[in-house]
Structures are given as C-alpha cells and as structure tokens.
Amino acid sequence: DAGITQSPRHKVTETGTPVTLRCHQTENHRYMYWYRQDPGHGLRLIHYSYGVKDTDKGEVSDGYSVSRSKTEDFLLTLESATSSQTSVYFCAISEVSSGGNEQFFGPGTRLTVL
C-alpha cells in the first residue's frame, strides 16, 4: 500500500460546472501525477508535479489545471466540465531511488459529466 487516497471516488456532474479531484499521499513522495484512463488509450498524463508549487503539463492538459500547495496533496480542477472529460482519473506518486523509479497508483475517481 503506497498510502494514496483519492476523493471523491465517484462523481456525477453537469456540463459547465467546476470539479475538483483530490489526491492525498502519506509518504512524502516528491513526484505526483494525474492521469486519465479511456478505452483504447491506456493511461494518458494530464499534469504532474515535481515539488510544492512546481507543476507542468502532460500530454492531455487542455481543460485541466492543478495545484500543489502541500507535499501531500495534489488537486486536479476541471474549470468547466465537458462530456469529453468523462473518464476514470488516477493519481500516482513516485520517488527517485536506487532501486528504480516506479510509480504507485491510487484507486481512481470515476467522473461522469452529463
């Protein structure tokens, strides 16, 4: 267990409303990531963070913003949700180590935008 929680686990919202998803880690890892999972695409990186207040865009960042004000929390915001953002969202953490730099994933948030 890598100590990663995501909230909420399920959410249904309407087009045009703002949505914030939270990722919380308990192990003080430096790197955090947000992915979305869609059929036929595997997981695609939305944004990532390499430290408090240090974030950058991933492959599919349009329509999303992130914030990291504390090491343990990484927030993903959809400013104005659209139906194309219906997906399962996963948070992940990673750390640089001599044994390899694998990522560990949270349980996911299923978001439906009507």
Next chain:
Amino acid sequence: GNSVTQMEGPVTLSEEAFLTINCTYTATGYPSLFWYVQYPGEGLQLLLKATKADDKGSNKGFEATYRKETTSFHLEKGSVQVSDSAVYFCALMTSGGYNKLIFGAGTRLAVHP
C-alpha cells in the same frame, strides 16, 4: 517521439494455458520498462520492471525480458489462472524526465476454468 504498442485484446485463454502479451516500444535513450496490472474496479499495480537491456523482470509467475535489439518487452506466464483475469499495461519511463510514464493501450486477459 516515445510510444508503446501492445497487442490488442481481449485475449481469452483456458486455465493452465501459456500466456504471451506482446509489447514493443519506441524511445530515445535507454528507458526503463514496466508491466502494470489492473484488476476490475481497482487502480494499477506494478507487476514487474526492467531497467536495462537483457534484464528480466519477474513476479507472481510472470516474466518479461528487456530486448533492446527488438525494442520489445513481452509478458509471459507459463500457466495462467482464473485469478489472472485483468487488464495488463506495458509502459516505459525515459531517463531524466521526472519519472513520467508512457503507457500502451492495455490488453484485457480473460481466463476461463
């Protein structure tokens, strides 16, 4: 650019059959390679990894060998069980890039008794 290609699923096997899921990659430099598994309704779990050419990763009876000459990292298991039914993702991590992963599309495996 960097990319990962996996064989399309679903793969349907009988219990105790031999499993191969093909994975090839395109990358600059010397990436690390991973297989993740996702059981129904859950997040991704690291199954195995290899960090340099000719390394073999293994876990829970699954194996994959990092083949630089063929840019491949095929997943194999000698005898699958019903409990192995899941979606399997191949992924690469390039060096010097904040540990970012690039995933294949995933391969669904269904094992029947």
